[in-house]
Amino acid sequence: MAKPAFLAPLVDLVFPPRCPLCGDALAQQGGLCAACWTQLAVPGEPACSTCQRPLADSVVRSGDVQCAPCMAEPPRHAGIAAATLYNDASRELVLAFKRGKRIALADLLSRLMVRSLPELQGEWLVVPVPLHRWRLWERGFNQSALLAARIARTIQQPLVVDGLVRQRRTPSLGGLGKRARAEALRGAITPHPGRAARLKGAKVLLIDDVMTSGATTDACLAALRKAGAGEVRIACFARVLNESLDHAGQGEPPLAA
Incomplete structure (x- = not known):
């Protein structure tokens, strides 16, 4: 406040x-x-119209240009809005916010995230990536929920803070390869039984602090689809590009989850 x-x-x-x-x-x-x-590395143009991945300057600047990964494997979301690309500066901000418990930084991070959002038509439910109750107890707060609350208030859209539930505690994703991350999250995130009616057919803005390989957001997307949600967009403060990950299996930043 x-x-x-x-x-x-x-x-x-x-x-x-x-x-x-x-x-x-x-x-x-x-x-x-x-x-x-x-x-701070702020995404610019030209960029993929779907996932916001930066493209070469030689690419024609058009609203419907897609990157090779999105053309090869069309994503299940309607777009990613990232306030920054993951680098040392954005990492330090997120570490101070999440691990350093400097929750006042939620105001700054959420303001930058709102600036990256496209114009949203109609009603959108703002839903944060959930934490397991034990991790929430240890940390004292869900960083994505703090961001979601501020973003919902700023864009004047309804917040459903418990729309998704992390049913079981997953291991740290740092050091895991893409398949291992997906397996660790399989079935871990589900729609809240009491919010099913509200999620059905709704447009959802999914909020996360850092989007890395996409394993966590993929698990959230699967849960939202199970609940019957309609269009889903992802908003994050920092986005890790796949090509910046260590393909030897150390891709997930140490601050994940």
Whole structure:
């Protein structure tokens, strides 16, 4: 929740605004210093119209250009909106947010995610990627749910925070290959029985902090399809491109899940 404007000077006096990446002083809370802004890799054009994968500059800039992976294996989602491409700067922000428990960063990350979203027509249910209850207990919060709540409020769409449930605790995906990640998540994520009627036929905006190989979002997509959801779009703060993964089997970033 945003603090009242009249409290801002007091908050800034007690907690001087600092860049969450480098620690330099800022004029106000909630942003990055100029140098650190330039370290974020923001997706641009030309890019795949489906998955937002950057394409070579020689590619004709057209709204329907697709990358080779999407043409070879059409995705089951209606598009990916990533605020940044995964690099050292975005990794440090997510680590500070998720592992460092600096939940105030949800405001900054969600603002950047909203900027990456296409115009959404009609009603969309905003649904976060779920955490297993034991991991939620250990961490104290679901980072995707915090982002989803802020995004839903900003775009004025309904939030269904428990639309999906992670029924069993899955192992850390770091170091697992693509097949192993998919197997680890098989059947782990299901639609919430009490939200089935709301999900049926609905357009869903699925929220995650980092999208890596797509194993987690694929499991969520399968669960949403089981519930009868209609169009599903994915929004994340940082996207790891497949070609940046180590194909020897160390592809998943250490901050996954």
